Amino acid sequence: MFKALVIENDELGYRTSLQDVSEKQLPDQDVTLEVSYSTLNYKDALAICNKGPIVRQFPMVPGIDLVGRVISSRHPEWQQDDVALLTGWGVGEKQWGGLAQKASVSGDWLVKVPAALSPLQAMAIGTAGFTAMLCVLALEKQGVTPQHGPVLVTGASGGVGSFSVSLLSRLGYEVVASSGRASDSEYLLNTLGATAIIDRATLSEPGKPLAKERWAAAIDSVGSHTLANVLAGMQRDGVVAACGMAQGLDLPASVAPFILRGVTLTGVDSVMCARPLRQQAWQRLAGLVDSALLQQLTRVIPLSEAREGAEQLLAGSVRGRLVVDCR
Numbered sequence: 534m535f536k537a538l539v540i541e542n543d544e545l546g547y548r549t550s551l552q553d554v555s556e557k558q559l560p561d562q563d564v565t566l567e568v569s570y571s572t573l574n575y576k577d578a579l580a581i582c583n584k585g586p587i588v589r590q591f592p593m594v595p596g597i598d599l600v601g602r603v604i605s606s607r608h609p610e611w612q613q614d615d616v617a618l619l620t621g622w623g624v625g626e627k628q629w630g631g632l633a634q635k636a637s638v639s640g641d642w643l644v645k646v647p648a649a650l651s652p653l654q655a656m657a658i659g660t661a662g663f664t665a666m667l668c669v670l671a672l673e674k675q676g677v678t679p680q681h682g683p684v685l686v687t688g689a690s691g692g693v694g695s696f697s698v699s700l701l702s703r704l705g706y707e708v709v710a711s712s713g714r715a716s717d718s719e720y721l722l723n724t725l726g727a728t729a730i731i732d733r734a735t736l737s738e739p740g741k742p743l744a745k746e747r748w749a750a751a752i753d754s755v756g757s758h759t760l761a762n763v764l765a766g767m768q769r770d771g772v773v774a775a776c777g778m779a780q781g782l783d784l785p786a787s788v789a790p791f792i793l794r795g796v797t798l799t800g801v802d803s804v805m806c807a808r809p810l811r812q813q814a815w816q817r818l819a820g821l822v823d824s825a826l827l828q829q830l831t832r833v834i835p836l837s838e839a840r841e842g843a844e845q846l847l848a849g850s851v852r853g854r855l856v857v858d859c860r
């Protein structure tokens with residue numbers, strides 16, 4: 534038996550509880566891990582608190598991120614005692630996830646934890662940091678360098694946004710942080726390394742198809758009118774990496790930035806992205822992440838407090854990362 538957070542949805546209603554689960558109930562996948570840490574993402578909080586249609590089948594163990602030690606493997610690449618991490622692939626949504634002491638997953642979904650990162654650090658980075666890294670790689674793939682000019686990050690004080698600001702700053706970019714939290718200016722400027730802040734309200738209302746050319750590149754986790762205004766405000770040949778929908782799933786924009794300024798819009802998906810890109814992103818993160826800052830921004834909670842942590846996350850009272858100790 535092992536401990537797991539379990540979401541059930543039946544005639545008794547939708548409920549999440551910590552339970553003793555038999556190993557026999559684990560999905561039949563080719564690698565079984567002893568989970569050391571998981572993390573609480575916004576998506577996990579929605580699933581745990583029944584605030585969005587995240588979970589596709591029940592009972593479900595939530596947790597879209599996990600790290601742990603391999604205890605048995607039928608997969609050629611993974612041996613007992615290897616330490617591996619997993620983000621995405623529908624784990625915690627369609628497949629049992631990381632908020633448990635054990636997990637059984639496909640070896641094809643796992644990534645070796647880079648030597649420079651501890652398992653705890655890997656989970657402090659989690660899907661949010663990984664997605665930010667994918668966005669940076671997407672900008673680099675389009676040829677963006679710090680010499681091109683300022684890079685805008687929207688949703689800057691959020692999970693993906695704050696990692697984006699920090700990674701870009703460490704790479705030498707001039708980073709403009711768009712945020713609704715004026716009270717967080719100290720955090721955005723001095724802790725994360727932004728060079729300027731703009732009020733997100735200046736981007737969130739319907740705007741013109743083209744605006745003044747301001748940014749060489751952008752990472753957008755907000756979507757909707759914000760993304761439309763970001764596109765309209767790009768410099769000639771600017772590049773925008775879009776990864777989120779905090780304002781909305783819509784994109785009420787025109788083609789003007791594309792056909793009159795050569796702007797590129799590139800999408801980022803961390804859930805199903807291919808393994809070679811995952812490995813590249815984690816290697817880059819290992820070299821780039823500021824471990825002192827990561828520690829400062831991370832709070833570790835036990836599995837028994839994961840539900841409470843999810844509620845705090847949805848209430849907006851968490852800044853930084855909530856790592857769950859599953860041991």
Ligand code: NDP
Pocket residue numbers: 574575660661664687688689690691692693694711712713714733737754755759775776777778779780801802803804
């Ligand atoms: P967070 O909730 O941590 O951050 C989102 C931030 O967006 C907030 O902190 C806030 O920043 C800003 N924001 C929130 N609501 C609004 C609004 N109505 N209008 C404008 N800005 C708003 O979420 P994450 O960083 O974890 O995720 C951000 C987005 O990225 C989500 O939509 C998520 O689903 C998506 N995502 C996508 C992934 C992918 O693979 N493509 C992977 C991970 C996340 P501030 O207070 O600074 O304004």
